[in-house]
Amino acid sequence: MQVDLEDVQGVLHLYCLSLAGTDVQVVDASDSLQTPNSPTVCLPTVTARYDSRHDNFDWLKVMATHQVAHLEFGGMSIVKLLSRVPQPHLAYDLFSVLEEGRLDAHITLAYPGLRRALQRAQVEALSNRGSIATASPLTAILELLVRMGLGAFTDLPAPAGCETAVHQLAAIVRALHSPRSTTQDTAEAAVLACDVLSFLPGEGDAEYETPGPVEYRGTCQARFLYLAPQGEQLSETLIGPSEQPEPPALTMPVNVELAPEDTGQRGQPFGAPTLLPQFLQQLADPSAAAASAPGSGAPQHDDGTDEALQPREPGTFVYDEWDYQAHAYKPRWCLVKEHTLDEGEPDSFNEALRRHGALLDVVKRQFEAILPENFGKTTRLTDGEDLDLNAALEALADLRMRIPPDDKIYWRRHKVRRDVAVLVLLDMSASTAEPLRTDAPALPEPAIRGPRGAAGRSKRRIIDLEKESIALLMQALEAIGDTYGIYGFSGYGRDGVDFYVIKDLAERFDSRIKRRLDRVTPRHATRMGAAIRHAVSKLAPQAAATKILLLLSDGRPQDRGYSRQGSEKAYAVHDTHRALIESRAQGITPFCLTVDKTGHDYLQAMCGDIGYEVLDDIATLPARLPMLYRALTT
Amino acid sequence: MTENTPEAQYREYAMEAFVVRNEPYYRPVADEVELFTGAYNQRIPVLLKGPTGCGKTRFVEYMAWKLGQQLHVGRDQNQSPSGDMQLPLVTIACHEDLTASDLVGRYLLDTTGTRWIDGPMTRAVKTGAILYLDEVVEARKDTTILIHPLTDHRRLLPVEKRGAVIEADDRFLLCVSYNPRYQSTLKDLKPSTRQRFIAIEFDYPPPHIEADIIQRESGCSAAQAETLARLGVKIRHLREHGLQEGASTRLLIYVARLMTEGLTARRACQVALVWSLTDDAELQQSIAEVVGAVVE
Numbered sequence: 001m002q003v004d005l006e007d008v009q010g011v012l013h014l015y016c017l018s019l020a021g022t023d024v025q026v027v028d029a030s031d032s033l034q035t036p037n038s039p040t041v042c043l044p045t046v047t048a049r050y051d052s053r054h055d056n057f058d059w060l061k062v063m064a065t066h067q068v069a070h071l072e073f074g075g076m077s078i079v080k081l082l083s084r085v086p087q088p089h090l091a092y093d094l095f096s097v098l099e100e101g102r103l104d105a106h107i108t109l110a111y112p113g114l115r116r117a118l119q120r121a122q123v124e125a126l127s128n129r130g131s132i133a134t135a136s137p138l139t140a141i142l143e144l145l146v147r148m149g150l151g152a153f154t155d156l157p158a159p160a161g162c163e164t165a166v167h168q169l170a171a172i173v174r175a176l177h178s179p180r181s182t183t184q185d186t187a188e189a190a191v192l193a194c195d196v197l198s199f200l201p202g203e204g205d206a207e208y209e210t211p212g213p214v215e216y217r218g219t220c221q222a223r224f225l226y227l228a229p230q231g232e233q234l235s236e237t238l239i240g241p242s243e244q245p246e247p248p249a250l251t252m253p254v255n256v257e258l259a260p261e262d263t264g265q266r267g268q269p270f271g272a273p274t275l276l277p278q279f280l281q282q283l284a285d286p287s288a289a290a291a292s293a294p295g296s297g298a299p300q301h302d303d304g305t306d307e308a309l310q311p312r313e314p315g316t317f318v319y320d321e322w323d324y325q326a327h328a329y330k331p332r333w334c335l336v337k338e339h340t341l342d343e344g345e346p347d348s349f350n351e352a353l354r355r356h357g358a359l360l361d362v363v364k365r366q367f368e369a370i371l372p373e374n375f376g377k378t379t380r381l382t383d384g385e386d387l388d389l390n391a392a393l394e395a396l397a398d399l400r401m402r403i404p405p406d407d408k409i410y411w412r413r414h415k416v417r418r419d420v421a422v423l424v425l426l427d428m429s430a431s432t433a434e435p436l437r438t439d440a441p442a443l444p445e446p447a448i449r450g451p452r453g454a455a456g457r458s459k460r461r462i463i464d465l466e467k468e469s470i471a472l473l474m475q476a477l478e479a480i481g482d483t484y485g486i487y488g489f490s491g492y493g494r495d496g497v498d499f500y501v502i503k504d505l506a507e508r509f510d511s512r513i514k515r516r517l518d519r520v521t522p523r524h525a526t527r528m529g530a531a532i533r534h535a536v537s538k539l540a541p542q543a544a545a546t547k548i549l550l551l552l553s554d555g556r557p558q559d560r561g562y563s564r565q566g567s568e569k570a571y572a573v574h575d576t577h578r579a580l581i582e583s584r585a586q587g588i589t590p591f592c593l594t595v596d597k598t599g600h601d602y603l604q605a606m607c608g609d610i611g612y613e614v615l616d617d618i619a620t621l622p623a624r625l626p627m628l629y630r631a632l633t634t
Numbered sequence: 635m636t637e638n639t640p641e642a643q644y645r646e647y648a649m650e651a652f653v654v655r656n657e658p659y660y661r662p663v664a665d666e667v668e669l670f671t672g673a674y675n676q677r678i679p680v681l682l683k684g685p686t687g688c689g690k691t692r693f694v695e696y697m698a699w700k701l702g703q704q705l706h707v708g709r710d711q712n713q714s715p716s717g718d719m720q721l722p723l724v725t726i727a728c729h730e731d732l733t734a735s736d737l738v739g740r741y742l743l744d745t746t747g748t749r750w751i752d753g754p755m756t757r758a759v760k761t762g763a764i765l766y767l768d769e770v771v772e773a774r775k776d777t778t779i780l781i782h783p784l785t786d787h788r789r790l791l792p793v794e795k796r797g798a799v800i801e802a803d804d805r806f807l808l809c810v811s812y813n814p815r816y817q818s819t820l821k822d823l824k825p826s827t828r829q830r831f832i833a834i835e836f837d838y839p840p841p842h843i844e845a846d847i848i849q850r851e852s853g854c855s856a857a858q859a860e861t862l863a864r865l866g867v868k869i870r871h872l873r874e875h876g877l878q879e880g881a882s883t884r885l886l887i888y889v890a891r892l893m894t895e896g897l898t899a900r901r902a903c904q905v906a907l908v909w910s911l912t913d914d915a916e917l918q919q920s921i922a923e924v925v926g927a928v929v930e
Contacts, residue, residue, distance in 0.1 A: 014920035017875060018868045019927070061923065110864070112930040113900075390735075397741035397748040403795075600874075616875060 002048035003056040013616065016041050016064050020071045023600055023614075026064065029218070041067045042218055058117040059216065065114060067218045069103040073110075078187040085194050090138075093210050095190035097142060098176055100217055101149020102186050105177035121216040122150045130212065137162050137200060138208035141169065145193075146211045148173040161200075168196050308332035309495055315339070319533040321494070324574035334494045334530035340501040341488075344518030346511060352468035353475070356622050363472055363626045367479040377413055384410030420633050421483040421505065421544035425535050426470065426520070427553035428488040428500065432463035433522035434554075436618060462554050462595065463522050465618060469552075469625040470502075471517060476626040478509055482633070483544060486513075489531035490523030493560045497530040498523065505538060528557035529575035532583060532590075540586040548632060549583050549590040552625070556602050573606045580610050591632060595621060650757035653702065653720040660689070660696035661847050663839045670697045673832055674807050679785045681828070682811040684836025687882025689847075690811045691725075691768065693836070698723040698764050705805065721805060722763035724754050728773035734780055738793055750796060759784065759791045762803030770810040771823055778827055784808055785830035838883055841867055847883060852890030858899070862886045865928045869907065869921060876917045881907055899929045 005012075009026050016024040022039060029042035041064050047056040078095060085091045104122070108115055126147060132140040137159040144156050148170055158166040172189045175181070309318050309332050321333035353360055379388045388411040395405035470486055477484045485505035491497035502520065503513045532551070539547050557572040580590045592603060592612040599614040606612075613628065615621055673680050674697070682690045702721035726737070739753040758765035770778060783790045789802040810831065812823070839847060841863040849859035863886065870880030885906050892902035903925040908918050 010916050011919045011923060014872060014875060014917065015923045015927075018871045018920065018924045021867075021871045023875075061927065065927065111927040112861075113925070114927045115930070390740075393743055394735075394741055397743050398795075400743075400748045401741065614874065 001051070001053040001056070002046050003053055003060060005043050005045050005047075005060070008057065008060065010617070012041070012043065012060065012064050015061070016068045019065065019068045022071065023597060023616075024068060024071070025597065039071055055117075058114075059121065062114065062117050062121045063216050063218055065107055065111060065118075066100075066103060066216065069107055073103055073106040074099065074183050078183065078190075081184075081187045081191065085191055086198075087194060090197070090208070091190045091194050093142065094145070094193045095187055097145045097149060097211060098173065098189050098193070099183065099186045100214065101145070101173060102176040102181055104149060104151075106179070106181075109179050119151070125214045125216060126150050126152055128215075132157065132159075136208055138197065139211075141166065141197065141200075142208060142211045145169060145173065146214065150214065165196050165200055169193055172196075309335045311335065313337070317534055317537070319530050321529055322575045322578035324571060324578075334497055334527065334533075336497045336499050336530050336534045337491075338499045338501065338534070340504075341516040341519045343512055343515035346514040346518065348464075348467060348518040349471050349514035352471035352622075356468060356472055359623055360472055360475060363476050363623075364479050366630060367476045367626070377411055379411040380406070380408040381410045381412060382408050384412035386411060419545040420548065421539065421542040421546070422477070422548040422550055422629065422633075423485045423487065423505065423535050423539040424470065424473065424550045424552060425531060426466060426486070426488040426502075427526055427528075427551075427555070428463065428490040428520060428523045429526040429555065430490075430522050430524055431526075431555050432461060432466065434462050436460045436462060436465060461522070462618065463520065465621055466552060466554075466595075467517055467520050469622040470520075472622050473626050473629060474503070474509060474513070476629065483542065485538065486517075487535060487538075488520055489528075489534075490525065491527055491530075491559070492524040494527065494530070494562075497527050497534075499531060499534050505542060525559035525562075526553070526555065526557050527559040527562060528553070528572070529579040532576065532579035536579075536583045536586055536588060539583075539588055546633065547588045548629075549588050550629065550632075551590065551592045553592065553594045553596065555594070555596045556599075557606075569602070570605075573602050577606050577608060580607065584610070589632075591628075593625065593628060648757075649724055649754050650722050650761040650763055652724070653722050654695050654699040655720065657699055658692060658695045659847075659850055660692055661839070661843055661850070663836075663843055666693065666834050666836070667697070667700070669832070669834055671701065674701050677789070677804075677807060679781075679808040679810070679831045681831035681833040682809065682836060683814055683833055684811075685813055685838065685879050685882065687884030688836045688838050689883060690836050691766075694725075694764065694766050694809055694811075695723065701764075722758070722761055723766060724758040724763045725766045725768060726754055727768050728770050728777075730772055730774055732773045732777050734777055737777065737780060738791070739795075741795065755780070755784075756791060756793065756800065759800055759802045759806050762805030764807050764809055767808070767810040769812055771812045775824060775827075778823075781808060781810075782827065782830065838866065838870065838880070844883055844886070848886050848890050851887045853894050854890040858890060858893060861899070861929060862889055865903070865907075865925065868924050868928060869911070872917070872921070876914060877911060879911075881911060885910060900925060903929060 005026075005028055013024070013026045016026060020039065025040045027040055027042055028045050030045050043060055043063055047060055049059055050056050082088050082091045082095065104118065107118060111118075129143065129147060132143045135143065140157075140159045141162060144158065144166060147156060153170060153174075156166065156170075172193060176186060176189055311318050315338045317336045317338070318332040319334045319336060320329040320331050322328075323330050378384075380391045381388070388409055391406065391409040391411075395407075395409050398405040474484075474486065483505060484503070485507075486502040488500040488502060489498060490500075500520075502516050503509065507513065528551070532549070535549060539549060556569065557576045558568065559572070562568050562572045562575075580592075583590045590610050592607055592610070593615065594603065594612070595615045595618040597614065597616060599612075603612045603614065611632075613624075615624060670680060670693075682693070684690050698721050705721060726732075735753065737753045737755040739751055739756050741748045741750050752760070755765060757763070767773070767781075780791075783792060784802060784806075785808055789806070791800045791802065792798075793800060838844060841860070844866060845856070845859040845863040848854065848862050849856055852859075854862075866881045866883070866886050869877070873880045888906040889899075889902045892906060893899055904922065908921045908925065911921060912918055
């Protein structure tokens, strides 16, 4: 019985995340449209190798485990090491073959429960290897290394005159199967293997064929390149023309910015799976790479001034911005313009409630169920429904002790008013126009696959799902009676942060609010710090005992000129963090909810010990948003 | 024939007389023992923070025993037959219905009239116990405010109903605990309460230490304990991805103990981990797959 990836993708995603300790996307290997921007595991759409569903699922598990092993047991830059050898291309191929075998050995040791499935996959892979009878000696030896990596050390058909070399290489492979081996060891082993092979007669400049792939090890990313850290140059001879598109300017530094936690930690390659597509793209089109790589060269959209701004129009406000490198605020740096959204049609609001009708019922019931909990029994009152027995006894005891008794000996039920005010701040940046992938209709392959952005994508966008979620949340908030405001933000540049009023804190919910929600659309950039500060200025004066700022976003903060230096991403994250800290100092509890699956990369720095949540599956946003609010306030 | 029924075997102690008589097993992870000892010597209240099942309560028990070994106070009722001094440990599980009277005491009526009965806090203060308030944020703030005069230089407990103020016994120490992850915005320690304690943060131990703990607590083999510790690390990666808390050390010990009873590792993991941690079907299956990979 076959296993369809879409049925098990969620389970495998969590499985890979558990093993790797970092978020890993699980994607369909046949989806040529995907552009992963986080570690990715590619699996086949349908697996039907065996009769039993269990065996087919085990095959997928083996594939996923092997690909995750590159994150778990792999990961350091080997470019420097390999660039020192005379034949870096051969060295890299040797490295790839040896590393795959090393990872399998680690999997066998670390995951004994998977041993049987892995061994079966290895046996099948061995039986599918082609003949090397007519191959050149170098090609044959590389193929033998693949077989050794699959566990075959006996009856290997070594080419004539190469037996000693094969024995030496076998010893190298066995050494790499030690539980303490690392990628560094594999790189050194590859260099050593080059040395061994250089002594083969006539092999100095021999042509050879790269060994064919092993199916269960995955081929989606072709090979993992363990890229150098930012700023290092890559040698032309390492990349080689035979595998990659002709690089027009290989002396250009590969300027890829890394998150701090990606530098130098064991088990985390320098963004290898992440950066391979970017790397290939940079080689193909360096001008596009320069525009997209933040911090590469001079900032492209700098407004070029250091002037403080002045609010000259009604509804405009200026705020400072935190410069983490200077450890100081830039005074009056951002100008926020507040707009009340125009009114559209109530259709999108009503459509949201219709679309999520069943969920709405559940949400309403859950929120209404909170209310009876708020009918507290208050004891020790001067008047009430009945005697509070404890208080009455104590009063009697006090009388006996000749102590004036307390007259508060009654209790009653009463509605405890929730004293909560919440401000929901919705990111309306351009990225929210991205279509949703989760509800893409199933399409037959491959004829209908059209240009990028066509087949396989829904017409609904992230912003649409966010609007639906807000509609549900509003219904929940109306049910429970908390004070709330719904706002959006976007803008372009420090002098153009737009702050949109969907429902003000003081406004009542009515048809105007529904029509304003219809006008929520993707706009421009995301200067979060300024938007948060303006939101705080609205929420802080509220008299509620509990004030919550709920930030709903789909990505990291970024904007034109959100720094004058090259480290824009870090600057934006730090300024946002500062704004959140400021909100807490004003008695507000901030919380960030993002649908950006790579959110963990920057949210830890952006939020610190402030609560945040990354939604792995954006489709759960309508259900999650109200429940998150409930969890925060009960 | 009359069958003899076995007598129920239990021991009942007065709250302030409960002492930890035998050394509890506790494997230090960092310098928490030294920290707590230093705080006790200076009578500085201690706040323990950490996830569920990571050893906070066991640590308090251990420190009550260890510090008791170091004391030299001549109180007969607290002396063990060996002559060592012991430090009573009074534990209160906090909840939102906990009132000041529950902690301090109240007058009761009986056939002879009224009598005052000390609450557990008063008893701990008088006998010089370690008073351990577990999950302190669950209690209402008007209740936790009681601890303020005990936790500053005064070390006093006012008993308004009796018109009395009790100076704490020199050996008294207040210790509280809570799990920062559970907290909603409505339940938190006030800054004026929080700043009366030093804080020791706990987390699940590193795998090699956790394996030792699992082996020692359950009697399983070292290899089994190492496997379970590795499994714990993997499952904890699911925190923030559906699991509110990862697999606690306590649960891993339960797995090991079931294994020593003859259950297979996978079955023990299923009942003690997969089904305990979550009711979500997809999450359960994912955890089961991780178990299936790690455990043979």
